[in-house]
Amino acid sequence: MANRLYIVSSGAGGTSYITPEAKKALKECEVVVSYSKYAKELKELIEGKEIYTSGMTHEIERCNQAIEYAKQGKTTCIVSNGDANVYGMATLIVEIIDEKELWDEIELISLPGVTSFLAAASKVGAPISQDFSIISLSDRLTDINLIDKRVKAALACDFILGIYNPKSKKRVLPYQNFLKALEDGYQDRIAIIASNVGREEKEKITITTAKDLITQDINHEAVSMSTLIIICNSNTRLTKNGKVLTPRGYLNKYELSGELK
Amino acid sequence: MANRLYIVSSGAGGTSYITPEAKKALKECEVVVSYSKYAKELKELIEGKEIYTSGMTHEIERCNQAIEYAKQGKTTCIVSNGDANVYGMATLIVEIIDEKELWDEIELISLPGVTSFLAAASKVGAPISQDFSIISLSDRLTDINLIDKRVKAALACDFILGIYNPKSKKRVLPYQNFLKALEDGYQDRIAIIASNVGREEKEKITITTAKDLITQDINHEAVSMSTLIIICNSNTRLTKNGKVLTPRGYLNKYELSGELK
Structure with a gap:
């Protein structure tokens, strides 16, 4: 089975709007990749996980990193605030996996959220x-x-x-x-x-x-x-x-x- | 304190996307007003509550009913699938409360959801x-x-x-x-x-x-x-x-x- 990579929409703001599916994915995974600020907001939900964070404008780097973790066999969540499809991380993850032809190696699951x-x-x-x-x-x-x-x-x-x-x-x-x-x-x-x-x-x-x-x-x-x-x-x-x-x-x-x- | 009426967006589909805030409101309330189909889908979350349901095109009736329950002092949730603001129940509830000049009697809280x-x-x-x-x-x-x-x-x-x-x-x-x-x-x-x-x-x-x-x-x-x-x-x-x-x-x-x- 391919290694699982979740795109987790955390909903607008902190954790008021996070869905059951998103919570489940954060619980299941080994690694969480996130913009630093959002990782802080999700702190209680991702305690004990391997966490990789970076700052604004480092989106490509975070996507590469998340894909790398998944390739290594670690179930990974990459976090996007609001909804990942609304100016969020979904497009870049899909584009890079496609560019690198990794569809056989990675099972990608995208979870929607409440956009701001x-x-x-x-x-x-x-x-x-x-x-x-x-x-x-x-x-x-x-x-x-x-x-x-x-x-x-x-x-x-x-x-x-x-x-x-x-x-x-x-x-x-x-x-x-x-x-x-x-x-x-x-x-x-x-x-x-x-x-x-x-x-x-x-x-x-x-x-x-x-x-x-x-x-x-x-x-x-x-x-x-x-x-x-x-x-x-x-x-x-x-x-x-x-x-x-x-x-x-x-x-x-x-x-x-x-x-x- | 005014009587509380929640507009609860249950997210697209059943309960996969329901937010923590929506769950909390459903837990807190005494009465749930809903389109029949959605009430069935929310069954586990609304057990033991007074439940009022009706069919499609009865939106005005459901809104009046929810407002009536709230006026009676019962904390009430009116359910809207997806997001209540996207062709859902939010507008009608606000319009009727305004038309009937009930803002002093009802504390309205609207909760967003994942639209389809x-x-x-x-x-x-x-x-x-x-x-x-x-x-x-x-x-x-x-x-x-x-x-x-x-x-x-x-x-x-x-x-x-x-x-x-x-x-x-x-x-x-x-x-x-x-x-x-x-x-x-x-x-x-x-x-x-x-x-x-x-x-x-x-x-x-x-x-x-x-x-x-x-x-x-x-x-x-x-x-x-x-x-x-x-x-x-x-x-x-x-x-x-x-x-x-x-x-x-x-x-x-x-x-x-x-x-x-």
Whole structure:
């Protein structure tokens, strides 16, 4: 039997959203490969395991390392925060195994998780009941013009918009373009700015408007690589207690009794 | 203190993806309100609780019922499969509480889950590492022309596309429009058709192409209300072992060693 390598999505934040399958994989494995910060958060679940950690931007190295452990016959988990398919580690692991032609040697099992867009949404009411688009503003691996085109098209089609990786200290142009796109007809949109969702003490979620985002200094600390931004659509409104609600449309068509209007 | 009402996202399928927070809420509550099928799947987690179930299309009734229980002082969970914000129960609960002005009486806590798009993606490789759009083809509550516009824009912007509620027996036109949109330049796209993701014995996931979807009889049983379809983007390819891979782009820019090319 081939050696098992798990891609473990740990869910947004610490361990509030970790699935039974992910826990089981962490229990079963011998080695855990992880970004240093996430390994700390999973501490209780991975005690006694061989642990390999490294810092941000060392994704390729961590993937190689995880594959190496699995090749050595050690059941291995590589950890990805949120969901591994949403700008996480899944793609790189699959690509490297394929490039190195290791499919006969490694049994790869990928486990999904709660991505931060959904975790953030749950904290502010019901903001995303309609169609939505998820866009990363990082142009490290995606053409900046394509990012720009996607943002504009999503706004024009009244998608709810989830923005990952809005900006870093060195990378502000895609975010500036995003703000310009909002300026042009979407200033009244409700915006949610969320950092560290699921990390109890550090979690910070602000309900504001696109206009407020635009008029802020764009180097403002509130928006960084670990911030998630949700731009709601033209149907979204605040409830009487200040929560965010995008009605799905039931109560336009049905009475509260459930009867057709 | 106000009476507590939890919106519990149970994750895709049965209980494979249920989060610790969701489990805790189900344990804490007195009453569980649920679509009949999901209550059966959660059986072990809700034993001994007062349980109220009803069938499909009775969403408004279930929400009213859950709110009623909470008003009576019973801690209540209303269950939503997948994630409650993704075409689930969150919006309706928030809307009804707001309509009835019950915010002082009810403490609402919403818990996120693994939506079926992410669960399905994890089972076939790494298909969605780039930007994506999620669209429901149900025109019960959304204008069919807007659905059509969103599908076309998402394809034109090379988003990966997640299609929920593709068609029912009575509702086939939005699905036909969707196939027409695929016909026009996107026939070679990899398509993933997934049913019952996370329900071990019933789960069925097929990797195919948009062309195969188009040439199928559209009343084919493989596509129904409980099917999720993923249309991959222009970068997606099959790996040497037949898995689906959308490369994020790392290996265009970096060597396998992690060094810049």
